[in-house]
Amino acid sequence: MQRFRFPASARPLRSLAAAAAAGVLLSACAPVVDVAPAKDAANAACAPMMVALPDAIGEAKLRKTNSQATAAWGDPSLVVLRCGVNVPGPTTDRCVSVNGVDWVIKEGDPVWTLTTFGREPATEILMDPDKISSATVLADLSAAAAKVPATRNCVGQADLQNLPPTP
Numbered sequence: 489m490q491r492f493r494f495p496a497s498a499r500p501l502r503s504l505a506a507a508a509a510a511g512v513l514l515s516a517c518a519p520v521v522d523v524a525p526a527k528d529a530a531n532a533a534c535a536p537m538m539v540a541l542p543d544a545i546g547e548a549k550l551r552k553t554n555s556q557a558t559a560a561w562g563d564p565s566l567v568v569l570r571c572g573v574n575v576p577g578p579t580t581d582r583c584v585s586v587n588g589v590d591w592v593i594k595e596g597d598p599v600w601t602l603t604t605f606g607r608e609p610a611t612e613i614l615m616d617p618d619k620i621s622s623a624t625v626l627a628d629l630s631a632a633a634a635k636v637p638a639t640r641n642c643v644g645q646a647d648l649q650n651l652p653p654t655p
Contacts, residue, residue: 521565525555528572531609536635537571545628546620566620569629571636573612576603583642586623587630590642593622602626604633606640 528534534557541559543550548562557571582593583605590605591613600622602613611633615625 521551521553521558521560521568523553523555523558523560523568523570525558526570526572526609526612527574528609529555529557529570531557531572533609533636534571534611537611537632540632540635541569542628542632546624548620562620566615567625568614569611570614571611572609573603575608575610576605584626585642586626587634588638589626589630589633590638591626592642604636605642606638607633607636608639609636611636 538557538559541550545561545567548566551560551563551565553560555570559569561567576592579592582595584591584593589607592603592605594601594603595617598616598618599614600617602615602622602625604611613625613629615622
């Protein structure tokens with residue numbers, strides 16, 4: 489029986505096709521992160537932010553998720569993001585501004601919830617500060633979060649004391 493051989497000129501294409509097939513198979517093995525979508529995940533205002541997300545936060549690489557307007561970094565996940573969560577109203581929780589984006593911080597044990605303030609839809613980040621720095625997370629995600637326009641800012645006690653008296 490005679491065997492068919494690819495001509496020498498086709499061998500690079502055969503190698504490229506084999507490498508592409510291996511890449512597809514390997515990426516199919518990487519587990520997709522199960523993240524519940526936020527109530528308003530289909531809001532079109534989430535799209536500009538989602539396409540601007542970084543490929544990594546610190547050393548944690550971006551992974552695929554199974555829901556619209558969600559993202560996760562690290563394996564296991566160190567940071568999980570959901571766009572379209574309820575917009576926070578007035579709060580006494582700590583609020584920080586990072587690169588022009590205000591974030592309300594709720595410290596849990598062990599997971600912290602960081603939610604954009606004054607942006608609609610709001611974006612929520614879940615993270616464990618013992619595994620990744622909140623400063624790194626907010627610095628790396630603020631540029632993307634800024635793609636959702638701000639309509640108001642956090643105010644603190646000092647801001648309230650400087651308001652003119654109401655008649």
